[in-house]
Amino acid sequence: MTIKKFIPVLLLAGTVALTSCxxxxxxxxxxxxxxxxxxxxxxxxxxxxxxxxNGSVNSDADKAAVEAAVKALDAKEGVKSVxxxxxxxxxPPVTPxxxxxxxxxxxxxxxxxxxxxxxxxxxxxxxGIITVTGEIEKAKVTKLKQSLDNLKPKxxxxxxxxxx
Amino acid sequence: xxxxxxxxxxxxxxxSGVSELRIGESEGVLHIQGTAPTADVKNRLxxxxxxxxxxxLTGDVVMDVxxxxxxxxxxxxxxxxxSNLNIRKGxxxxxxxxxxxxxxxxxxxxxxxxxxxxxxxxxxxxxGYSYAQYLNPLG
Numbered sequence: 351m352t353i354k355k356f357i358p359v360l361l362l363a364g365t366v367a368l369t370s371c372x373x374x375x376x377x378x379x380x381x382x383x384x385x386x387x388x389x390x391x392x393x394x395x396x397x398x399x400x401x402x403x404n405g406s407v408n409s410d411a412d413k414a415a416v417e418a419a420v421k422a423l424d425a426k427e428g429v430k431s432v433x434x435x436x437x438x439x440x441x442p443p444v445t446p447x448x449x450x451x452x453x454x455x456x457x458x459x460x461x462x463x464x465x466x467x468x469x470x471x472x473x474x475x476x477x478g479i480i481t482v483t484g485e486i487e488k489a490k491v492t493k494l495k496q497s498l499d500n501l502k503p504k505x506x507x508x509x510x511x512x513x514x
Numbered sequence: 515x516x517x518x519x520x521x522x523x524x525x526x527x528x529x530s531g532v533s534e535l536r537i538g539e540s541e542g543v544l545h546i547q548g549t550a551p552t553a554d555v556k557n558r559l560x561x562x563x564x565x566x567x568x569x570x571l572t573g574d575v576v577m578d579v580x581x582x583x584x585x586x587x588x589x590x591x592x593x594x595x596x597s598n599l600n601i602r603k604g605x606x607x608x609x610x611x612x613x614x615x616x617x618x619x620x621x622x623x624x625x626x627x628x629x630x631x632x633x634x635x636x637x638x639x640x641x642g643y644s645y646a647q648y649l650n651p652l653g
Binding site: 445447448449450460462463466488490491493496497500501503504505506508509511 | 535536537538540541542543545546547560564569570571572573574576577578580595606607629630631645646647
């Protein structure tokens with residue numbers, strides 16, 4: 351009778367460690383073993399071999415990896431089961447990439463307006479690049495560059511522009 | 515030298531003074547976008563940029579920094595080189611001129627048609643579109 355009762359308990363208790371009849375590992379010891387395998391930011395509680403994980407990690411993959419690492423300790427080391435209460439922190443906000451206008455027709459139309467007050471310069475637009483030629487007074491060059499950069503082109507090429 | 519190194523001073527100034535900052539490198543060009551709190555901050559960025567790349571001849575930066583405070587109903591100053599600012603019927607230089615504003619005049623921003631063209635109203639009540647590059651928001 352005693353043995354009959356004992357068999358299902360044994361089967362339930364150990365999935366891998368059939369050899370361990372009984373877990374006598376103190377909770378404090380289990381705790382320190384588990385703490386050695388979890389990532390920083392995760393806290394560990396152990397009660398009667400039941401491990402509860404709390405805290406926060408950066409991704410679902412990290413959460414699963416921590417749980418797997420703890421489960422790998424198995425019953426031999428006193429871990430009966432694992433309750434995973436780890437939360438996944440929201441990812442840090444991604445800095446949005448700068449906007450770039452590569453629609454030549456749109457850029458071309460806007461370049462006409464932007465260079466209206468710079469009659470001594472000529473412009474062409476191709477593949478999102480504004481190429482500026484001609485000549486300009488030194489005092490106006492920043493304003494011209496600002497006006498063209500404001501259109502968010504891929505590049506404002508003024509290398510052929512003669513600055514007087 | 516990488517672009518980030520070459521324009522380190524500019525990037526640092528942008529990081530400390532510009533909100534909604536977007537900085538990224540694309541096909542050998544460093545793009546800097548954002549909103550400066552004042553026209554002074556924006557001008558300082560352009561001074562730094564101009565000191566690193568005189569006359570912007572290298573073309574390895576595209577910087578589009580606007581000035582905060584340009585909200586509907588706020589005042590903007592006309593910052594043309596010397597001439598009067600044209601006020602047009604619609605947003606485009608092909609549109610007929612319906613009014614003028616003098617250099618240094620403070621007028622009202624009614625709304626923004628887009629990044630380039632703003633609907634403005636002069637103190638005489640003339641209303642129309644002007645090129646935003648010639649309007650300085652008074653925060």
